[in-house]
Amino acid sequence: MNYVSTTLSTDQTAVDRVVGDPKARYRSGVLKYRQMGYWEPDYEPKATDVLAVFRITPQDGVDPEEAAAAVAGESSTATWTVVWTDRLTDCERYRAKAFRVDPVPGTPGQYFAYIAYELDLFEEGSIANLTASIIGNVFGFKPLKGLRLEDMRIPIAYLKTFQGPATGIVVERERLNNFGRPLLGATMKPKLGLSGRNYGRVVYEALKGGLDFTKDDENINSQPFMHWRDRFLYCMEGVNRATAETGEIKGTYLNVTAATIEDMYERAEFAKELGSVIIMIDLVIGYTAIQSMAKWARRNDMILHLHRAGHSTYTRQKNHGVSFRVIAKWMRMAGVDHIHAGTVVGKLEGDPNVIRGIYDTCREAHVPQNLQHGIFFDQPWAGLKRMMPVASGGIHAGQMHQLLTYLGEDVILQFGGGTIGHPDGIQAGATANRVALETMVKARNEGRDLWNEGPGILREAARWCAPLRAALDTWKDVTFDYASTDSVDYVPTPTAAM
Amino acid sequence: MRLTQGQFSFLPDLTDEEITRQVQYALDQGWAVAVEFTDDPHPRNSYWTMWGNPMFDLRDAKGVMMEIDACRVAHPEQYVKVLAFDSSQGFETVRMSFLINRPAEEPGFELLRSEGPGRRIGYTVRSYATGRPAGQRYGGETRHGP
Numbered sequence: 001m002n003y004v005s006t007t008l009s010t011d012q013t014a015v016d017r018v019v020g021d022p023k024a025r026y027r028s029g030v031l032k033y034r035q036m037g038y039w040e041p042d043y044e045p046k047a048t049d050v051l052a053v054f055r056i057t058p059q060d061g062v063d064p065e066e067a068a069a070a071v072a073g074e075s076s077t078a079t080w081t082v083v084w085t086d087r088l089t090d091c092e093r094y095r096a097k098a099f100r101v102d103p104v105p106g107t108p109g110q111y112f113a114y115i116a117y118e119l120d121l122f123e124e125g126s127i128a129n130l131t132a133s134i135i136g137n138v139f140g141f142k143p144l145k146g147l148r149l150e151d152m153r154i155p156i157a158y159l160k161t162f163q164g165p166a167t168g169i170v171v172e173r174e175r176l177n178n179f180g181r182p183l184l185g186a187t188m189k190p191k192l193g194l195s196g197r198n199y200g201r202v203v204y205e206a207l208k209g210g211l212d213f214t215k216d217d218e219n220i221n222s223q224p225f226m227h228w229r230d231r232f233l234y235c236m237e238g239v240n241r242a243t244a245e246t247g248e249i250k251g252t253y254l255n256v257t258a259a260t261i262e263d264m265y266e267r268a269e270f271a272k273e274l275g276s277v278i279i280m281i282d283l284v285i286g287y288t289a290i291q292s293m294a295k296w297a298r299r300n301d302m303i304l305h306l307h308r309a310g311h312s313t314y315t316r317q318k319n320h321g322v323s324f325r326v327i328a329k330w331m332r333m334a335g336v337d338h339i340h341a342g343t344v345v346g347k348l349e350g351d352p353n354v355i356r357g358i359y360d361t362c363r364e365a366h367v368p369q370n371l372q373h374g375i376f377f378d379q380p381w382a383g384l385k386r387m388m389p390v391a392s393g394g395i396h397a398g399q400m401h402q403l404l405t406y407l408g409e410d411v412i413l414q415f416g417g418g419t420i421g422h423p424d425g426i427q428a429g430a431t432a433n434r435v436a437l438e439t440m441v442k443a444r445n446e447g448r449d450l451w452n453e454g455p456g457i458l459r460e461a462a463r464w465c466a467p468l469r470a471a472l473d474t475w476k477d478v479t480f481d482y483a484s485t486d487s488v489d490y491v492p493t494p495t496a497a498m
Numbered sequence: 499m500r501l502t503q504g505q506f507s508f509l510p511d512l513t514d515e516e517i518t519r520q521v522q523y524a525l526d527q528g529w530a531v532a533v534e535f536t537d538d539p540h541p542r543n544s545y546w547t548m549w550g551n552p553m554f555d556l557r558d559a560k561g562v563m564m565e566i567d568a569c570r571v572a573h574p575e576q577y578v579k580v581l582a583f584d585s586s587q588g589f590e591t592v593r594m595s596f597l598i599n600r601p602a603e604e605p606g607f608e609l610l611r612s613e614g615p616g617r618r619i620g621y622t623v624r625s626y627a628t629g630r631p632a633g634q635r636y637g638g639e640t641r642h643g644p
Binding site (some may be wrong): 228273275364435438439441447461 | 499501502504505507508509510516519522523539540541542544552581582587588589590592593594595596603606607608609616617618619620621623
């Protein structure tokens with residue numbers, strides 16, 4: 001493993017002297033990363049470079065430029081000591097270049113380090129290869145107390161080697177015959193323990209009541225209480241009955257996550273044979289399996305839902321890990337169609353500005369730099385399809401005006417407890433959500449001020465819709481108003497819930 | 499049964515004033531409004547009959563409302579929907595779709611099941627109305643309009 005234990009010099013002239021002199025540069029021994037050429041403050045990034053910005057927290061006594069150079073080195077060509085074999089390569093080109101270090105506003109001891117990577121460092125169309133460099137060994141590097149990948153700029157040249165979302169928002173909507181409003185979903189509860197027959201009942205009731213989608217939870221795979229084939233068969237009975245009784249296209253995310261990619265293909269094939277419009281995978285299956293399933297989904301006209309199980313282990317804390325906006329970017333490249341991306345108002349982590357940046361990353365054809373949303377670089381998407389964000393976790397009908405305001409129209413709003421926990425039953429819960437949604441979209445289009453009039457608009461609809469009235473009464477005081485741990489650094493963070 | 503396709507089918511039927519506001523919203527976004535009708539409301543029927551082309555050059559909600567009304571009067575016993583088409587990059591698709599007319603009687607759909615190997619069931623959704631020829635569904639012949 002690669003460690004450096006030297007005291008690190010800040011003398012730039014000494015550094016330049018070494019970098020400029022091949023004999024000094026390649027003498028056996030240990031040099032500063034700066035001396036090895038990984039810090040180039042004058043470097044002008046090329047349009048084809050992969051750019052990354054890391055939040056670095058150097059150990060005491062390590063200066064930020066050296067720390068940035070070390071990150072550049074360890075995530076590209078360097079090892080801890082000088083090796084003469086560098087001279088067999090065009091090493092100047094392959095070396096990543098740290099070219100800028102900014103102090104993090106209001107956070108002493110942390111810096112944003114900008115690093116440029118030559119395109120040829122990466123294999124085409126491979127998230128695994130990209131991430132093995134960018135978040136490989138470097139995250140355990142001792143001279144840093146913490147390291148967080150905040151954002152990346154993927155050059156168009158590299159983006160074009162990726163498939164992108166198998167289906168995309170436009171084709172998904174055309175396939176579902178569903179336009180002009182957020183889609184509605186619910187995760188089946190309890191997450192674990194239902195038999196296939198009982199589980200399909202919940203699917204049917206929720207879809208019949210007005211939802212577009214129901215969803216397996218991330219840890220529903222093939223357990224003793226319900227094997228996957230049972231689940232798929234009963235779920236499709238529920239889906240088709242609800243379709244026939246409403247005249248709408250319905251779907252349920254059949255989770256095909258399994259121990260091996262071969263098992264996942266088998267489950268996906270079965271879902272296809274049964275006529276499901278959508279399947280689902282978990283983030284924990286890994287980048288390569290995700291890309292494989294995305295290619296399968298494109299070949300088989302299947303919408304691919306991604307549940308981001310596991311992400312909070314590395315996205316939530318600001319001092320170390322990977323920002324979720326980067327994960328969202330990788331997943332759009334990898335080719336999923338849906339991704340859980342935060343609710344702002346629900347029970348899970350979500351600062352409004354951070355969420356906005358993530359939603360833009362999912363949905364826009366071009367995302368301009370916007371530090372207040374945590375977006376450090378312009379990111380043109382080069383025609384990759386747009387990915388549908390999913391808002392899930394502790395949301396209910398009474399927040400509909402906030403959800404529509406924060407999240408917009410191309411989003412799936414998933415009310416699990418907020419559907420199944422309705423006092424008058426699952427169908428009533430689904431109907432409450434659907435009526436709240438249609439009411440709010442109609443009011444928005446009519447030019448009404450959702451933020452201020454929203455609660456009143458919902459109350460008006462509740463006068464003729466008993467299920468909505470019951471939902472509003474049941475959950476009227478439920479908010480999750482906690483400080484976000486993952487906020488942006490360039491503006492004060494507003495609170496979300498009202 | 500009540501067919502719940504479209505943006506607002508869970509709400510009480512829209513009044514003309516409410517339809518006008520939605521049309522105005524579409525026009526304000528720069529979208530072209532279109533009217534389509536059918537007596538085959540199968541959820542996977544993508545191609546309802548067009549009441550003329552999308553009204554690309556009609557930027558006035560009143561004018562659009564006249565077309566909507568003409569279609570509704572000509573086909574009172576059919577499903578009529580209003581659509582909005584967005585030609586901008588990244589979309590180039592339908593952005594709004596809502597029903598503004600439906601037959602008085604909606605018999606709905608039958609779910610046909612055919613048993614296959616294993617416990618597999620093949621499902622077919624069939625509209626009761628399409629058992630009869632086009633033009634003779636939903637309350638008889640199509641009237642032609644005023």
